[in-house]
Amino acid sequence: MSQLDNSIQELLQIEGATGAALVDISSGMALASSGNPGFDLTVAAAGNSNVVRAKLKTMNDLGLDQKIEDIMITLGNQYHLINVLNTTETSGLFVYIVLDRNTANLALARHKLNAISSRISL
Template sequence: MPTAAEGAVDVFESGGIFLMASLDSAIQQLLAIEGAVGAAIVDYASGMALAQGGNPNFDLGVAAAGNSNVVRAKLATMRDLGLADEIEDILITLDSQYHLINVLHTQGAQGLFIYLALNRQSANLALARHKLKGIASQVSV
């Protein structure tokens, strides 16, 4: 298999499960989704993005920190309600954008979420959510 330095997509098979070896590769796949404005993989405890990419005018550092607050607040509310469920995703709909948060549950990715901002005019929300779920299932840290 070619190395990442040779420009390969860093996906490998382990025990029949495909794992994504590179967070940057995941970001590139996210940005290939129609209408993507920006994407980040974020540690919600610290609010720091481990990987990010997209429109340079879209401040992903601010988005990562702010959406970490959203995830932590929802987890606290679920705990207060006695819910044992896990967050799958959170959708925030704005006039001009969709903001998708997908909390990761893959091995080694606990405490992380994928943040994806989409242009509402050019994105297909259902297709974007489907693609995001597929990418999220492959992310491994």
């Protein structure tokens, strides 16, 4: 099993996690993904790359010279967390995780997501 697949499996061990993917921002292609969040994860990965690109463009337009850490989307029964990777090796990628809102602890999930994301390498 590849290091990326191991990272995805580790993400899925977060309480409440139903799906996870490592996504290329520019193409929207999932480099690795797994889980069953109740929708097509590859379509969600591509769509969320549009969200990240739009936010990066807006930040550039505003002259904000900072890095995105996280983007959170809350739905009635799910949390969608996007963690933008900012190391030299992983620049241009983000981690996308879907959490069941009824069973996940959002603070703990974000903490674990950040820890796992910091160890991802290509």
